Amino acid sequence: xxxxxxxxxxxxxxxxxxxxxxxxxxxxxxxxxxxxxxxxxxxxxxxxxxxxxxxxxxxxxxxxxxxxxxxxxxxxxxxxxxxxxxxxxxxxxxxxxxxxxxxxxxxxxxxxxxxxxx
Numbered sequence: 807x808x809x810x811x812x813x814x815x816x817x818x819x820x821x822x823x824x825x826x827x828x829x830x831x832x833x834x835x836x837x838x839x840x841x842x843x844x845x846x847x848x849x850x851x852x853x854x855x856x857x858x859x860x861x862x863x864x865x866x867x868x869x870x871x872x873x874x875x876x877x878x879x880x881x882x883x884x885x886x887x888x889x890x891x892x893x894x895x896x897x898x899x900x901x902x903x904x905x906x907x908x909x910x911x912x913x914x915x916x917x918x919x920x921x922x923x924x
Contacts (some may be wrong), residue, residue, distance in 0.1 A: 820849075825874060827881045838878040845869040846878050848897070857915055858886050858893045860900040879903040883910045894918050 825845075828837045838846035846865040850858050860882065879900055886893050892915035895901040899924045901922055904910050916923060 808908050825877060827878065830903070836878060836882050846874045848878055848882060850882070853894070856891055857920060858882075858891050860893055860895045860897045865896050875899060883913045887913050892916070895922070902921040
């Protein structure tokens with residue numbers, strides 16, 4: 807993406823109260839948006855009917871430090887919990903988030919919990 811795109815992203819309104827989440831068609835990507843602009847994403851794969859593999863999470867550099875990644879992860883984990891799914895957090899950010907927020911440990915697939923060393 808070009809410099810003009812990043813200048814636009816930096817200059818747009820960044821009221822975190824306007825932060826919202828979407829899930830891409832095909833269940834492969836969660837997006838965090840401010841207005842219509844993507845500011846963070848997490849790539850996932852659905853495994854069977856009961857598990858969600860969290861592969862990668864990224865926040866645009868100019869939006870780091872605002873808890874956007876954490877809010878995105880909270881959304882993903884809460885949605886997985888409400889759907890009766892467990893997660894497999896191979897993404898280092900997702901694994902670290904769960905370690906810092908042990909109220910989500912129950913979301914981790916039982917056979918993967920030892921890998922988190924919690």
